[in-house]
Amino acid sequence: MDYTVNTLFADAGEIQADEREALRYLGYGKNLPDEKTKELIAECKAELEKVIAAKCCYVRKPVVLKENALDIGFGEIQSRALQKNLAGCPEVFIFAATIGIGADRLILKYEKTAPAKAVVVDALASSTIEVWCDQVNRLLCENKNSKPRFSPGYGDFDIRHQKDIMALLDTSRKIGLSLTDSMLMTPTKSVTAVIGIY
Amino acid sequence: MKIQERIKSKITYFDGGMGTMLQGMGLKPGELPDFWNLTHPDRVLAVHRAYLEAGCNIVKTNTFGACRLDNKAVIIKAGVSLAKQAVSAFKDAGIERYVAFDVGPLGRLLKPYGDLDFEEAVAIFAESVRIAAACGVDLILIETMNDSYETKAAVIAAKENADLPVFVTNVYDETGKLMTGATPGAMVALLEGLGVDAVGINCSLGPEQMLGIVPELLKHASVPVIVNPNAGLPKSADGGTVYDVDADAFSDIMAAFVRMGAAIVGGCCGTTPEYIKKTIEKTKDLPLLPAESKDETVVSSYSRAVYIGNEPVLIGERINPTGKPKIKQALREGNLAYILSEGLSQQEKGAHILDVNVGLPEIDEVKTMAEVVTELQAVTDLPLQIDTVNPAAMEKAMRLYNGKPLVNSVNGTDESMEAIFPLVKKYGGVLIALTIDESGIPDSAEGRLAIAKRIVNRAAAYGIQKKDIIVDPLALTVSSDKNSANITLKALKLIKEKLGVKTSLGVSNISFGLPGREYINSTFFAMALQNGLDCAIMNPFSAEMMKVYYSYRALKGLDDNCAAFIDFASTVTVEQVLPQSAAGSAGAGSDEPLQHAIIKGLKEQAFAKASEMLKTTPPLDVINQQIIPALDIVGKGFEQKTVFLPQLLMSAEAATAAFEAVKSVMNAAAGDCGNKIILATVKGDIHDIGKNIVKVLLQNYGFSVIDLGKDVPPETVRDCARENGIKLIGLSALMTTTVPSMEKTIKLLRQTDPDIKIMVGGAVLTQEYADLIGADYYAKDAMEAVRIAERFFGGGK
Numbered sequence: 001m002d003y004t005v006n007t008l009f010a011d012a013g014e015i016q017a018d019e020r021e022a023l024r025y026l027g028y029g030k031n032l033p034d035e036k037t038k039e040l041i042a043e044c045k046a047e048l049e050k051v052i053a054a055k056c057c058y059v060r061k062p063v064v065l066k067e068n069a070l071d072i073g074f075g076e077i078q079s080r081a082l083q084k085n086l087a088g089c090p091e092v093f094i095f096a097a098t099i100g101i102g103a104d105r106l107i108l109k110y111e112k113t114a115p116a117k118a119v120v121v122d123a124l125a126s127s128t129i130e131v132w133c134d135q136v137n138r139l140l141c142e143n144k145n146s147k148p149r150f151s152p153g154y155g156d157f158d159i160r161h162q163k164d165i166m167a168l169l170d171t172s173r174k175i176g177l178s179l180t181d182s183m184l185m186t187p188t189k190s191v192t193a194v195i196g197i198y
Numbered sequence: 199m200k201i202q203e204r205i206k207s208k209i210t211y212f213d214g215g216m217g218t219m220l221q222g223m224g225l226k227p228g229e230l231p232d233f234w235n236l237t238h239p240d241r242v243l244a245v246h247r248a249y250l251e252a253g254c255n256i257v258k259t260n261t262f263g264a265c266r267l268d269n270k271a272v273i274i275k276a277g278v279s280l281a282k283q284a285v286s287a288f289k290d291a292g293i294e295r296y297v298a299f300d301v302g303p304l305g306r307l308l309k310p311y312g313d314l315d316f317e318e319a320v321a322i323f324a325e326s327v328r329i330a331a332a333c334g335v336d337l338i339l340i341e342t343m344n345d346s347y348e349t350k351a352a353v354i355a356a357k358e359n360a361d362l363p364v365f366v367t368n369v370y371d372e373t374g375k376l377m378t379g380a381t382p383g384a385m386v387a388l389l390e391g392l393g394v395d396a397v398g399i400n401c402s403l404g405p406e407q408m409l410g411i412v413p414e415l416l417k418h419a420s421v422p423v424i425v426n427p428n429a430g431l432p433k434s435a436d437g438g439t440v441y442d443v444d445a446d447a448f449s450d451i452m453a454a455f456v457r458m459g460a461a462i463v464g465g466c467c468g469t470t471p472e473y474i475k476k477t478i479e480k481t482k483d484l485p486l487l488p489a490e491s492k493d494e495t496v497v498s499s500y501s502r503a504v505y506i507g508n509e510p511v512l513i514g515e516r517i518n519p520t521g522k523p524k525i526k527q528a529l530r531e532g533n534l535a536y537i538l539s540e541g542l543s544q545q546e547k548g549a550h551i552l553d554v555n556v557g558l559p560e561i562d563e564v565k566t567m568a569e570v571v572t573e574l575q576a577v578t579d580l581p582l583q584i585d586t587v588n589p590a591a592m593e594k595a596m597r598l599y600n601g602k603p604l605v606n607s608v609n610g611t612d613e614s615m616e617a618i619f620p621l622v623k624k625y626g627g628v629l630i631a632l633t634i635d636e637s638g639i640p641d642s643a644e645g646r647l648a649i650a651k652r653i654v655n656r657a658a659a660y661g662i663q664k665k666d667i668i669v670d671p672l673a674l675t676v677s678s679d680k681n682s683a684n685i686t687l688k689a690l691k692l693i694k695e696k697l698g699v700k701t702s703l704g705v706s707n708i709s710f711g712l713p714g715r716e717y718i719n720s721t722f723f724a725m726a727l728q729n730g731l732d733c734a735i736m737n738p739f740s741a742e743m744m745k746v747y748y749s750y751r752a753l754k755g756l757d758d759n760c761a762a763f764i765d766f767a768s769t770v771t772v773e774q775v776l777p778q779s780a781a782g783s784a785g786a787g788s789d790e791p792l793q794h795a796i797i798k799g800l801k802e803q804a805f806a807k808a809s810e811m812l813k814t815t816p817p818l819d820v821i822n823q824q825i826i827p828a829l830d831i832v833g834k835g836f837e838q839k840t841v842f843l844p845q846l847l848m849s850a851e852a853a854t855a856a857f858e859a860v861k862s863v864m865n866a867a868a869g870d871c872g873n874k875i876i877l878a879t880v881k882g883d884i885h886d887i888g889k890n891i892v893k894v895l896l897q898n899y900g901f902s903v904i905d906l907g908k909d910v911p912p913e914t915v916r917d918c919a920r921e922n923g924i925k926l927i928g929l930s931a932l933m934t935t936t937v938p939s940m941e942k943t944i945k946l947l948r949q950t951d952p953d954i955k956i957m958v959g960g961a962v963l964t965q966e967y968a969d970l971i972g973a974d975y976y977a978k979d980a981m982e983a984v985r986i987a988e989r990f991f992g993g994g995k
Binding site: 028109186 | 228534845885
C-alpha cells in the first residue's frame with residue numbers, strides 16, 4: 001500500500017481552460033458570446049495558458065470509522081455529508097491541486113488595467129483548476145471504483161479541515177500552496193479534496 | 199576558522215534531512231518536527247550526532263517551521279541548545295563544526311497574492327533571528343524559500359538583527375524557477391545585492407533535476423554556491439516512505455556538483471547520515487574551485503535578471519510627471535491605474551526597465567513612491583529604476599522592491615554620496631552616477647571623467663563595486679551650446695575606456711528647446727550607441743528612437759537573422775495603415791458614432807469619437823446625450839440578460855476612454871463633483887475582482903469612488919468614512935469565511951456612525967444573508983450596485 005505523499009505536474013500546455021464552463025461562470029447560460037467577446041476570450045486564453053503551472057500532491061489513506069466521526073489521516077472529522085460520501089470506502093485519496101500563482105498575477109494585472117479581461121481571465125482560470133482536478137481525479141482513480149470528490153466547505157465538512165489537509169500533504173513545500181489567516185488558499189485557483197475509493 | 203573563511207578555502211558539508219529522520223523515529227506526517235525539541239530532545243540530539251559522526255561541518259537547528267509559531271522562543275532556544283550540545287561533544291575530532299540557525303518559510307504568501315504584509319514578514323523573521331543570535335549560533339541559513347519576496351524579507355531581518363553570516367538556499371521547481379517565477383540569475387542578483395555570504399538550492403526535486411540549475415547559479419554567483427538536494431522522489435516501501443535515489447547514486451551526483459564548483463554540499467528531505475558520509479568520501483580529495491567574482495552589471499525583478507553591457511538596454515522614461523500633465527493629474531488624484539497602464543504600454547513597446555519618478559511638490563513622495571513601486575511590481579516583470587532625489591523615498595522603495603533595482607541617482611556631491619551609498623550597500627542595486635558635483639557640470643570630457651572617477655572610488659570605500667555603477671555623463675541641449683553633444687560623446691567614450699564602467703544617458707535632453715526633437719534625439723541615440731552607450735533613458739513610444747534601436751542591433755550583429763528588426767519593421771507598416779481603415783469602418787457606422795463605440799466596447803474609437811464631438815459640442819452634452827445613454831443601453835441589456843459581464847465591462851472601459859477625452863477639455867474640478875462612495879473588500883478577503891467591477895461601473899455613472907482595496911480592517915472603513923463625510927459604503931466578500939468580517943465592519947459602523955448606509959455584495963451573499971448581517975442593501979451584481987447608488991442619491995450625479 002502506498003501511503004507516501006506524491007506529486008504530479010502537468011506539462012506546459014497540457015491543461016487548458018474549458019471555455020464553455022468559463023462562459024457559464026460569466027453568466028452566459030445558453031447564450032453565445034458576440035464576436036468581440038469571442039476575440040477577448042481567445043486573447044485571454046492564450047495569455048493564461050502561458051502562465052499556468054499545474055501541480056498537485058496527494059496521499060492515499062485508510063478510512064477509520066469512529067463513533068460519530070471518521071479519521072482519514074489528520075484527526076477526527078465530524079461530517080455527516082462526508083461520512084455519507086465515503087460510505088463503503090475503505091480508503092481515500094486526499095489531494096491538493098493548484099494552477100499556480102501566474103493566473104493570480106494575470107488577474108491582478110488586468111483588474112488594475114483592463115476590467116473586462118480580468119473577469120474573463122478569472123472565469124477561464126476557475127475552469128482551468130476544475131479541468132486539472134478532473135485530470136488528477138482520472139489519473140488517481142484509474143481502474144478503481146471511486147466516489148465524487150468532496151472538498152472542505154461542502155455541506156457540513158468544515159472548511160477548516162483545509163488546514164489539516166495542507167499540513168498533512170505539506171503543500172506549502174511541495175506545490176507552493178498556502179493558506180491565509182481567513183482560510184483562503186493562495187494561489188487562489190486551487191482545490192483540496194477527498195476522493196473515496198472502493 | 200570562521201565559516202566565511204572556511205567556505206572559500208575548503209569544501210564544506212551540511213548535514214542532511216531532519217524531518218524525514220524524525221519520521222523514522224515516530225513523528226507523524228503533518229506533525230511539526232520543531233515541537234520535538236521540547237517533547238523528544240533525545241531523538242533530535244541523536245539525529246544531530248549521527249550527522250556529525252558522518253562528518254558534516256554544519257548542523258542545522260531543528261527550527262525549520264519555528265518562525266511561524268507562537269511559542270517560537272522556547273522552541274528556538276531548545277533547538278539551538280540541542281545543536282550546540284551535539285557539536286560541543288565532537289569538538290576534538292579535528293573537524294570544524296558550526297551551528298546554523300535554520301529559518302524556513304512562513305507558510306503564507308505575501309501581499310498582493312496572499313495576506314502577509316512584507317514588513318510583517320520581516321518582523322516575524324526578525325524576532326526569531328534575535329532569539330537565535332542571543333543563544334549563540336555561527337550562521338543563519340534561510341532555506342526552502344520558493345518566493346523571492348519572502349526570501350528578501352528573511353534576509354533583511356537576518357542582516358538587521360544579527361551580525362552573522364547569512365546563507366540562502368531556494369527551491370527551484372521542474373521549470374528551473376522559483377514557484378513565484380525567479381530564475382537562478384535573478385535570485386543571485388537579488389541575494390548578492392543584499393550581501394549574503396553564500397547562495398544555493400535545496401529541497402526541490404532530486405539531485406539529477408538540479409543538474410540544469412546548479413550551473414546557472416555557478417555562472418552568475420560571485421559567492422560560494424550551496425547544493426542541498428532531496429534524495430530524489432518519495433515512494434512507499436515496507437509500510438514506510440523511502441526516496442528513489444540511494445546514497446551511492448546521490449553521492450555520485452554530489453561529486454559532480456563539487457567538480458562544477460559547488461563549495462558547500464549536503465542534503466535535504468530523505469537524505470540520511472549515510473548520504474552525507476558517502477558524499478564526503480567521494481569529494482573530500484577534490485579541489486575546491488573558488489567562486490570567481492563575476493563582472494556582471496545586473497538588475498532584477500521578481501522573475502528576471504537584466505544584464506547591462508552586452509547589448510543596448512532601454513529604460514522607459516514615461517512614468518515621470520515632468521512635462522506630462524496626465525501623469526501629474528494621475529499622481530495628484532491617486533489614479534494608479536493610469537500609471538500602471540503607462541508602465542505596461544512601455545513594456546509592450548520594448549522597454550527593458552521602467553523608470554519610476556513620482557516627484558511632485560504637493561504629494562507625499564515617500565508614500566507615493568512606495569505605493570507605485572509596490573503596485574507596479576505586481577503587474578510587470580520588468581526591473582524598475584527608482585528615480586528620486588528624496589533619500590527617504592529611495593530607501594522605502596528599495597526596501598519594498600522585489601528584486602535588485604536600478605537606483606537613479608547619485609552625483610559627485612558629498613551630500614548625495616553619503617545619503618545614497620549606504621542604501622545601495624544595504625539593499626543592493628545598480629547606481630546611476632551623474633557627472634555633476636558642487637561646482638556644476640564640467641564643460642569638458644576630462645572634467646566629467648574626473649567626477650566619475652571620484653564617485654567610483656568613494657563607492658569602493660563603502661564596499662560598492664564598480665560593476666554596480668553606471669556613469670551618466672549627461673546630455674545637455676545643443677540648442678544652447680553647439681558643442682554639447684560632442685563633449686558628452688567624448689566623455690562617454692573616455693569614461694568607458696578609462697574607468698571600465700557601464701554608461702547611461704537621458705537621451706532626449708539633447709534636443710531641449712528645439713523643434714522636431716525626435717530627429718535630433720534618434721540621431722544622437724545612434725551616435726551615443728556607437729560611442730559605447732549601454733543604457734538609454736528614453737521614450738519607447740517614439741518610433742524614431744525604436745527605429746534606431748532595432749536598426750543598430752541588426753547592424754551590430756546582435757540580431758540573429760535580423761529577426762527582431764523584421765518583426766519591428768512589419769509592425770511599423772501596420773500602424774501606418776491602421777488609422778485609414780479604422781476611419782473607413784467608423785464612417786459606415788451608426789448615426790451616433792460615440793454611442794455605437796461605447797456599446798460595442800471599442801476603446802480607441804470611443805476616445806476618438808468623443809474628442810471629435812468635443813470640438814463642436816459642450817462637454818456636459820457629450821456626457822448626458824451620448825455616454826450615459828450608451829451606458830444605459832448596455833446596463834439594461836445586462837439586466838435583461840442580453841448583454842453579459844465581459845461586454846458590460848468592455849463598454850465601461852470604452853466609456854472611461856470617452857470620459858478621458860471629456861476631462862481633458864473640462865476643468866479638473868469638474869471631475870470631482872460626483873457623490874462619494876467608499877468601496878472595500880473586507881478584512882481577510884483578498885478576492886478583489888467583484889469590488890473592482892462595481893468601481894468601474896460606479897465611476898462610469900458619475901459617482902466618485904474611494905477605493906480602499908482589499909483586506910481592509912473595519913476601523914479603516916470607518917475612519918475613511920468620517921474623514922470624507924461618506925453616506926454610502928459598499929462592502930464586498932467572496933468567501934463564507936470572510937462574511938463574518940463583513941458583519942464586524944457593519945457592526946462597528948452601526949455603533950458609531952448609524953446614519954451611514956451600507957450595501958453589500960459578493961459571490962456567497964444573498965438577500966437573506968445580507969439582512970442577517972444587518973446590511974441596508976444587497977447588490978446581486980454590479981449594475982444593481984449602480985441602481986442602489988442612484989436611488990440613494992436621488993437620480994445619480
